[in-house]
Each structure stands twice: as C-alpha cells, then as structure tokens.
Amino acid sequence: MEELKTINEVCKLLDMTSRTIRYYEQCGLIKTVRESKTAPRRLDQINIERLWRIRFLRKLGLALDEISNVIDSDQKAAELIHSKTAELKAEIDSLTDRIGLLEKVLMLAQDGKNIYAVELKSDQPLNPEENLKIAAACTKLLLECRFSELKTYLNYDMKTMPPEFFAASWNAHIKPCGNFLSVGEQIIDGNAVINKLHYEKLGVAVRITISSGIVIGLLLQYFKEKNL
Numbered sequence: 001m002e003e004l005k006t007i008n009e010v011c012k013l014l015d016m017t018s019r020t021i022r023y024y025e026q027c028g029l030i031k032t033v034r035e036s037k038t039a040p041r042r043l044d045q046i047n048i049e050r051l052w053r054i055r056f057l058r059k060l061g062l063a064l065d066e067i068s069n070v071i072d073s074d075q076k077a078a079e080l081i082h083s084k085t086a087e088l089k090a091e092i093d094s095l096t097d098r099i100g101l102l103e104k105v106l107m108l109a110q111d112g113k114n115i116y117a118v119e120l121k122s123d124q125p126l127n128p129e130e131n132l133k134i135a136a137a138c139t140k141l142l143l144e145c146r147f148s149e150l151k152t153y154l155n156y157d158m159k160t161m162p163p164e165f166f167a168a169s170w171n172a173h174i175k176p177c178g179n180f181l182s183v184g185e186q187i188i189d190g191n192a193v194i195n196k197l198h199y200e201k202l203g204v205a206v207r208i209t210i211s212s213g214i215v216i217g218l219l220l221q222y223f224k225e226k227n228l
Contacts, residue, residue, distance in 0.1 A: 004042035004044055005048065006042055006043075007041050007042075007043070010051065014048070014051055014055060016051065016055065021051065024054060024064075027064055028068065029050065029068060030050050030054075032047070050071060057071070057077065061084060061088075062084065066080060089190060093190045096191040096211045096216065097191070097211050099216055100155075100191075100211020100212035100214050101211070101212055104212055104214060106156050107155075107156050110156065128188050131191070131210045132186055134213065135193035135195055135210065136195065138150060138153055138206075139206050139208070142170055143180070145170070147164075147166040147167050148163040150215075153214070153215045154215050154218075155214050169220070173220045176201065177199035177202040178202070179199065179200040183195065183197055184203075192209045193207075193210065194207050194208075195208070196223070203223040204220055205220070206218070207220075
C-alpha cells in the first residue's frame with residue numbers, strides 16, 4: 001500500500017506553506033485524501049510530484065491558469081516556456097533600449113545640454129549595421145590596448161572607470177589564451193554583438209551590448225577553439 005504524507009510533511013519536503021498547498025487544491029491542481037472527517041489531509045506520491053512541478057513552473061514565472069493547462073503534458077509545458085522565453089527576451093531588449101536612452105539623457109545633462117534633444121532620435125529603429133561597426137571599433141581598441149579611447153563609445157558609468165581598469169581586466173583574461181591568431185565572425189544577439197577572437201589556447205568572445213549607439217555592457221567569455 002502506498003504511503004501517504006500529511007500536508008505538514010509535504011510542506012517540509014517541498015519548502016511550501018500549508019496555505020499554498022490548500023490553495024492549489026482549491027484551484028483543482030492537486031487532490032488530497034482523508035480517511036475520515038477528523039483525519040488530517042494527506043497526499044499520495046502523484047500529487048506530491050504535481051506540487052513539485054507546480055513549484056518549478058511558478059519559479060519560471062508561469063501563472064496558475066497557465067500551469068493548469070500544461071502540467072499534464074511536458075510538450076505543452078515546453079512550448080509555453082519557449083513562448084515565455086521569447087517574451088522575456090523582447091522585454092529585455094525593450095529595457096535595454098530604455099537604459100540606452102536614459103544614458104544619453106544623463107550625458108546631455110552632465111554636459112549642460114538640452115536633455116530633450118535626444119527625443120529627436122529616440123524613435124529611430126535599431127540599426128544592426130551601426131551596432132556591428134561600434135562593436136568592431138571597440139574590439140579593435142581592446143586588441144590594440146587603446147583603452148582610453150573606449151570612452152568615446154561607453155555609457156556614463158563605464159566612462160568613469162579609469163583605463164587601468166580595462167587594461168587589468170583585459171590582460172587578466174587574455175594572458176591564459178596564448179598567442180593571438182585572428183578575429184572571427186560577428187554575431188548579433190538582440191542588442192548585443194558578439195565578436196569572437198581566436199587565440200592559440202582559448203578563444204575569447206567579446207559580448208558588447210549597445211543601445212541607441214552607446215555601449216552599456218562589455219563582457220568577456222572564454223570558448224574552446226575545437227568547438228568552432
């Protein structure tokens with residue numbers, strides 16, 4: 001006979017509150033059983049597994065009505081997660097554009113200029129070609145160790161960093177890679193451009209996030225040359 005667990009036992013097992021579990025039961029997502037009217041409610045392994053799934057899907061940002069439609073089908077759950085991922089990426093791109101606009105306004109304010117002048121260009125669509133040029137220029141400056149010239153492209157916060165910071169970060173990442181070989185292809189990923197640099201031991205992917213013509217993020221990541 002299958003062993004049933006009380007709600008309190010399941011709460012400890014899944015780090016949930018009894019109120020949450022009862023609410024999920026009211027929503028029809030799980031079922032509890034009780035041997036008599038005075039006996040405590042218990043859950044079988046199937047419903048404990050369903051609770052675990054609900055908890056996981058909630059962490060991914062799914063609403064309960066969405067979960068009720070996919071909890072019994074891994075395929076439907078995967079399709080919904082794929083759709084949610086696309087929505088989040090679009091939201092991130094929108095927020096990145098907003099950050100870029102705010103950075104432009106901030107720089108105008110710091111220079112004592114009219115902050116509303118940026119509105120004239122704020123509605124212009126994303127220009128992938130321009131982003132590729134900016135990313136290529138920044139990567140060239142990094143390769144040539146001309147760190148002080150990066151300020152031309154950076155947002156306000158990054159401009160306040162001394163060239164020594166970029167030099168130290170760049171050298172720390174590049175030294176383990178061996179001799180420089182070549183610059184690889186450019187990849188557009190939303191508001192970011194990824195430039196691949198090939199070295200003797202390790203490759204370095206330079207991820208440059210750009211919004212409204214301003215670099216708002218610069219990240220270095222390793223990759224293995226044999227995986228290219």
